[in-house]
Amino acid sequence: MPTSLRILHVASEMVPFIKTGGLADVVGALPKALNGLGHDARVAIPLYRSVRRKAEALGLTWSEHPLVIEAGGVDHRVGVGTVELDGTTVYLLACDELFDRDGIYGPSAGMDYDDNARRYAVFSKAALALPGMLGWVPHFIHAHDWQTGLIPALRERGFQRTLPATRTVFTIHNIAYQGAFWHFDMKLTGLDWSLFNPLHLEHYGRLNCLKAGVVFADRVTTVSRRYAEEIQLPEFGSGLDGVMRANAFKLRGITNGIDTAEWNPWTDEALPTRFDLRRPGGKRACKEELRTELGLVAAGQPALVAVVSRLVEQKGIDLVVAAVEPYILAGRMQLVVLGSGDTHLEHRLRQLQTRHPGWVHAWFGYNEELAHRIIAGADLFLMPSRTEPCGLTQLYSLRYGTLPLVRYTGGLADTVTDVASGSGNGFTFGPMDYGHFSSVLDRALGLYEHFPVEWKQAMKRAMGADHSWEQVAAEYVEMYREIMFVG
Ligand code: ADP
Ligand code: GLC
Numbered sequence: 333m334p335t336s337l338r339i340l341h342v343a344s345e346m347v348p349f350i351k352t353g354g355l356a357d358v359v360g361a362l363p364k365a366l367n368g369l370g371h372d373a374r375v376a377i378p379l380y381r382s383v384r385r386k387a388e389a390l391g392l393t394w395s396e397h398p399l400v401i402e403a404g405g406v407d408h409r410v411g412v413g414t415v416e417l418d419g420t421t422v423y424l425l426a427c428d429e430l431f432d433r434d435g436i437y438g439p440s441a442g443m444d445y446d447d448n449a450r451r452y453a454v455f456s457k458a459a460l461a462l463p464g465m466l467g468w469v470p471h472f473i474h475a476h477d478w479q480t481g482l483i484p485a486l487r488e489r490g491f492q493r494t495l496p497a498t499r500t501v502f503t504i505h506n507i508a509y510q511g512a513f514w515h516f517d518m519k520l521t522g523l524d525w526s527l528f529n530p531l532h533l534e535h536y537g538r539l540n541c542l543k544a545g546v547v548f549a550d551r552v553t554t555v556s557r558r559y560a561e562e563i564q565l566p567e568f569g570s571g572l573d574g575v576m577r578a579n580a581f582k583l584r585g586i587t588n589g590i591d592t593a594e595w596n597p598w599t600d601e602a603l604p605t606r607f608d609l610r611r612p613g614g615k616r617a618c619k620e621e622l623r624t625e626l627g628l629v630a631a632g633q634p635a636l637v638a639v640v641s642r643l644v645e646q647k648g649i650d651l652v653v654a655a656v657e658p659y660i661l662a663g664r665m666q667l668v669v670l671g672s673g674d675t676h677l678e679h680r681l682r683q684l685q686t687r688h689p690g691w692v693h694a695w696f697g698y699n700e701e702l703a704h705r706i707i708a709g710a711d712l713f714l715m716p717s718r719t720e721p722c723g724l725t726q727l728y729s730l731r732y733g734t735l736p737l738v739r740y741t742g743g744l745a746d747t748v749t750d751v752a753s754g755s756g757n758g759f760t761f762g763p764m765d766y767g768h769f770s771s772v773l774d775r776a777l778g779l780y781e782h783f784p785v786e787w788k789q790a791m792k793r794a795m796g797a798d799h800s801w802e803q804v805a806a807e808y809v810e811m812y813r814e815i816m817f818v819g
Contacts (some may be wrong), residue, residue: 486521497805590728637656708734
């Protein structure tokens, strides 16, 4: 068995090129960590319009000839750009008629382009054609989320001659996003119509890309152990729980890590003052600076409570808006929100800010540096998600000594333990309702106000835990080896 594995990761996002959520963080970090363990992990992503300039600044070079990818009777020329990023080779697949647009998935947040089936079918086929062009045949193609869900099906039924020994791994980062399209889009895949049935690519009359990945991959993983269990239940399966149960034999949960170089409070250049477990003093200064930056009054030293999130139903922001007001009025907490998403949630947060100037600050949009400063400066981080496949921000918060208050679900349950256990690092609640959320918030603020020693101990436990990718990457390697020569 070879000691060094060749793995091609294929995804629609990757830090530092393009990011709408945690998927990009994972695709930025996991291949790097695999390379750190001595493997040859490379990445393929689409060359979106906003990626081009960043890639050029990093020394983008082009292959001599483009790939020609057919989809539904139309030939697309796909240029192959290459960038070396900290020792990881990244292929940027360029097809201007599909990816040279202002948006990533759609013209604005929450909207989809109506040719997304074509865009990602072409991208998936191009990723499979890449090894032949490069003369570099990976042992594994590791596809992430619905945008690349066709890859395992195509490898199995279309590219089996060119990639006979290559195994496929498919990772679900969020089962709620499935890439479901009308049945005529089957012709874009080039796969036989006989596969359009409920055991394979069809799900209730539609072509379902996520299902294609699950059914055809040699191994399916998802991003936390608990989420791997949850998605087999109707409550969490978004209609695919039966498919997940049927494929449970090859499903594994591997809880994400975090990029500990990027999220290190001792070296973080976004912070006004640095701190860490051994030198925690700077955290207070970060809090005071953050208050000044955001125009929050400091009187009485209330707890600084933060949210950094996509503002969507999944994240439970509605509970935050519904529950915090009595605590703000009582002078017990200030709220800082950084996020973007649903306009009705933004509207409600704006109203909250107007009612409580100096006590609530909401910043709408995407701001990487501010995210670092908020996570460093806050005392408590709220994440009452309805579902959470893994969640990364609670892990960043732990590392920065900001205790997370989370709903006990998915990766949040895997990574946060309630202080009530005596050895916890945050606060958890179960039922998704106002009463339970409000009472755990009350309990968290109570601990902050009256039990500083216990609070500090929980902070230490939070900051001391190891969530680095190195360990997690080793788990992926173990899984790759299990399927290496099977079948
Ligand atoms: P999800 O992928 O479901 O959005 P995660 O917790 O896995 O949730 O990842 C979210 C990522 O996006 C984190 O890196 C977080 O810091 C970042 N993020 C979310 N909203 C913003 C924002 N408005 N500004 C900057 N970073 C953000
Ligand atoms: C998805 C999930 C999030 C997870 C991220 C990275 O966006 O919603 O929970 O942390 O993927 O795996």
